[in-house]
Amino acid sequence: MRVLEGSEIAYDDQAHRWIVLGYVYSSTGAHTPSTAYDEEDEPDTVRERMRAYMHAEYLARPKDSPSIVGTYLIDCKALYDPWPDQPILSIRTTSLPGVYQASYNFGRTMGPIMLSTDRKLLAYFTGEDGEEHGEEDEEEDGEEDREEDGGEDGEDDGDREEAKEEVHEESEAEPLVYHTVMRSWCVNSGDMNYEPERGTIRFSPNFATFAGISDMTYEGDDVPYTGRKISSKPGLRLQWEEYCSAAARW
Structure with missing residues (x-):
C-alpha cells in the first residue's frame, strides 16, 4: 500500500483502489471505517471525497454549543x-x-x-x-x-x-x-x-x-x-x- 505524502490517502496495489485511511475520533478510540475508491478516480476526486467525509464525520459527532474554536x-x-x-x-x-x-x-x-x-x-x-x-x-x-x-x-x-x-x-x-x-x-x-x-x-x-x-x-x-x-x-x-x-x- 502506498500512502500519498502529506495526506491520509493511500493506494492499495493489490486491490487496485484508492483508500481514505481511517480516523480515530470517538471517545472510545474506535476507528471510523476506511473509505475506498476505484483505481480510475483522479487524485483530486479522491481528495475532495475524503475532505467531504471528514466534514460529514465532524457534523455527525455530538457537540456542545456552537463555537468558532x-x-x-x-x-x-x-x-x-x-x-x-x-x-x-x-x-x-x-x-x-x-x-x-x-x-x-x-x-x-x-x-x-x-x-x-x-x-x-x-x-x-x-x-x-x-x-x-x-x-x-x-x-x-x-x-x-x-x-x-x-x-x-x-x-x-x-x-x-x-x-x-x-x-x-x-x-x-x-x-x-x-x-x-x-x-x-x-x-x-x-x-x-x-x-x-x-x-x-x-x-x-x-x-x-x-x-x-x-x-x-x-x-x-x-x-x-x-x-x-x-x-x-x-x-x-x-x-x-x-x-x-x-x-x-x-
Whole structure:
C-alpha cells in the first residue's frame, strides 16, 4: 500500500483502489471505517471525497454549543496545486475578550490571523493604536466580549468593499461576520510579510462552515476562500508576535 505524502490517502496495489485511511475520533478510540475508491478516480476526486467525509464525520459527532474554536479544511482556487497538501486553519481563544487567533497552513504560505466581530479591537494588532502588539499584551487592553455581527463600517476602499459585499450577500442576521488581519510567511522563498492584511470571514450559524475574503501577499488581492470544520479542537498554533518585522529581518 502506498500512502500519498502529506495526506491520509493511500493506494492499495493489490486491490487496485484508492483508500481514505481511517480516523480515530470517538471517545472510545474506535476507528471510523476506511473509505475506498476505484483505481480510475483522479487524485483530486479522491481528495475532495475524503475532505467531504471528514466534514460529514465532524457534523455527525455530538457537540456542545456552537463555537468558532476548532480546525477547518480550506478550499481556495488561488492556492496553487494544493494536492496532496491539506490547507487548514485552526482557531483558538485569546486572553483578549472578543478576539480569536487563527493559525493557517495553506501549503505555500502559513502564518497567524487575528479575528474579531469588533473591527476596532483589531487596531491593537495593526498598529493603528500607535503600537505593534503581541498576544502576551492582550490582557491590558481587554474590552467587553461582543459575540455578535460587527457589520461593515465603511473604512475599506471601493473594490475591497464590493468584493466583501459579494461574500456577505446573505442575511446579516444569521451568520456571524468576523473581521480579520493576517500575516504570512512564504515557505518556498522564506520571505515574510509582517504588514497585516485585512479581510472578513462569514460563519454559518453553527460555525461548521465559513466563507472568507482577504488580501494575501503571495496569492493576490481580495482572495476568496471557504472552510469546512473537521474538529472542535484547534491544532496548529502560530504566534502573532513571531511574524513581526524583527523576525522578517532574520
